[in-house]
Amino acid sequence: MDQQAIIRSIIISTPEIIVIFGACVVLFAGLMRSKQLLNILTGLSLIFVALAAGATSGLAGPPLLAYGGTFVVDGLALFFKAIFFLATALTLLISRRYVVEENIAEGEYYALILFALAGMMIMASGRDLLVIYMGLELQALAFYVLVGYQRRDAKSTEAALKYVILGAVSSGIFLYGLSLVYGLAGTTDLMGIAASLSAEEQPGPALILAILFLITGLLFKLGAVPFHMWVPDVYEGAPTPITAYLSVASKAAAFAIVLRIFLESVIQVENIWIDAVIIIAVLTMAVGSFVALVQTNIKRMLAYSSIAHAGFALLGVVAGGQDGVSSVMLYLLIYTFMNVGMFAVIIMMRNGAVRGDEIDDYTGLATSHPVWALLTLIFLFSLAGIPPTAGFFAKFYILVALIDQGYVALAVIAVLMNAVAAYFYIRIVMVMYMKAPSRHFDLALTPMLRVSLIVAVTGTVAIGIVPGWFLDQAQNAAFGTQQASIIGLLR
């Protein structure tokens, strides 16, 4: 690599560099003694996220390759990075009061959030299995610590331990699959893998094994059934802002690599994995929807709900093609708004002695706080997929992609599961609106929390009412990658 190529590569990866630099700055800033420390840390982190977002938007345009083709900034990467920035900014905002309540206000907390962001950005941009793996591990390590941040809380510690062990297992499986692929294809470059796979006439047992290991590793990260066991415990035990972050950003990052690996590279051997993914998607929706019905803790319920949502989004992967890819991307963007919104509501309830994560804690909220109850109602109906909210359009577009490919029976199963899932969302609406309040509500509403709630609700409603622009962005992003990658390079 000559000097010019190195400089070019550095420019292309500026956003990642900014975020990592920011993480280090925040780490040191955390050592300051100041009454305003938390505001400074939040502000600094937000500034770096904004700088990275600005730098990323500067890279928009035709796909850019860096570091000898192992790192790419294309439509897919840009779209997912936008999701990560949004999720990170919202997470920072909803953390402000919570870290005080839980006594975990330290510089490392913010630094780790930024490290996780950097890891996810690398995942989205990786075009080489090793680069992807590096990003994956960077964000995973940051999350292991964040999940266990309430170290005096038994549940948080338990969650972190489970997450570390199962995360390590899944990373190991993924790595094993990766090594098998390398052995077969002789390269870890996704394009190279695609080229060598398309040359194979009949997939041998080693290839099947390799693909299955890759799938398993990734489905672990997605929390798809039967690799979902860690999700409820981790979601319940982790600090609530981290749960929110995990549920939207980490999941989106996992989907980013699923889309990249499966739909750009190993699509050549689609017949090996497509049936497995279909079965897993259905199981994931079923388990998520049915088990959520009996939960009494709202964080556990949202954990199962996120499993169900992951199953639904997997259907977009099954559909494939431009519509399939962009439907998953749009789904994840919308999910970010509505799910962070719902977690912001949970944080709003967390005040002093009130934990606010039991469903009964919401009894009668609408009587005393009609505005915040209405916001919650919008998030819940959006999660349930009822129009005119964005959640409906997300599901609708997945169904369009799915039926376009002829998977009508799968679409019917998906909507029936959705009807089941609707019950546990409207049950919370019921509790809020239709029961008399049993206690006095003292909401922990800080200006930052208000901002995040308003951003989330605006996104949830706006994408529902004018989905056109967002849809175009997703479609352009998806189309951009396809043009740049296999289709362009193989022909």
Next chain:
Amino acid sequence: MAGFPLLSVIIFLPVAGIPLLLLLKDDEAVRWAALAILVIDFLLATWLVLAFDPVTPVMQFQERTVWVAALGISYAVGVDGISVLFVFLTALLGWICVLASWKAIDVNVKTFMINLLVMQTFMLGVFCALDLFLFYVFWEAMLIPMYVIIGVWGGDNRIYAAIKFFLYTLAGSLLFLVGIVVLYFVSGRTFDILALMEAEIPFSIQTWVFLAFLVAFAVKVPMVPVHTWLPDAHVQAPTAGSIILAGVLLKMGAYGFLRFSLPMLPDASQYFAPLVIALSAIAIVYGGFLALAQDDLKKLIAYSSVSHMGFVTLGLFTFNTNGLNGAVLQMFNHGIVTGALFLFVGIIYERTHTRQIADYGGLMKIVPIYTLLLGFFSLASMAVPGTNGFIGELLVLSGAFAWGKATGAVAIAGAMLSAAYMLRLIRRVSLGPTAFGNPEPLWDLDRREMVAILPLAIFVIWIGFYPMPFLNILDPSLNHLLMQVVGR
């Protein structure tokens, strides 16, 4: 005049009025504001009917704007002879609902009225939509305010009823959604209702889509055996909720058949007509018998709705002019009459706080005007000549006999049943010894209630004696529809 988006104004005026309500502090002012908004909306709807040209089946007052270009979704609205009637009915019942809730709703008045306004926008949107996606958005979005209306201001068992209503309707609607997307691809990627009506769809696909639509519409109508949410929802809902349910929501199922199943899936409609007619016949008789056995005023009317809506679906699937005309007219009639009957139950419930028929008796002596008007609407419900019910039912019956003698005979039996349960209701509530002591605080209809009831009464007599204006509006559209079903 040209270029004025009359339909959009009618649809969105109620929602646009919400900020006004939010500014008001006083409950009384909120009521007046909601009433004013809905009365203006009603006047606009009246203007729409008057300006409507009844000689053509073409969609009028069309507005089209691209909504989601990438998927070919547009915001398209328009009305033909069928939908214009239901826009009018919805707008009429809208302000009547406000009057019906004037005293009955005394907690969270503002929230209630906002829900009512949102509901009104969605309902009007359903009848105006010319884009399937837009239709579905309105159709499904209605669940939110209705769920809240039943669940918050309903009776003792309101939560169960609200959740049951929500889940039944949702499950049906989601299959409808899959059907819509299938149609979208089969017809070359369009959600345009008018284009879909012209599309040639292979029979095998028609049957599947028809079944998906059938589930959604059957839940909404409701047809036996998916009618069980209705009695619960009706009984638990506040009066306004019952009026909306009976007057407008139930019509939407039948409207779905008219707008989608028949013209878009003509072959499947004919193929499945015996099934639908059999289900309708069962609904007519079964609903009638169930109504006969009820001790609760609202339940009785709810089951009578099942029976009456059976006539509607029966008429729709006879595929002849009389049957169709009768069915659509009967939809309108049922909205007027059943809406009025629920209003009456609400009025007496406000005074006595009981809906048990056994608690009543001899109302004639205490509240004569109330009893008289109740009797009048009961007669309309059992289709006595001179009321609107007679015209509609007669047309349906003649259509049913043209379809098959046995079908006609079953329908006649249903008509007789309706006389049995309505007369029994009148006898037990109005006649006989009075069940209330002398100092009972019962008062007759006040001015507000009269204002709510009179327009409904006018329509009962008007259609009963001179239905031609209504049939004239319907005729071109229904003939066009019949052409689409049978003509090819």
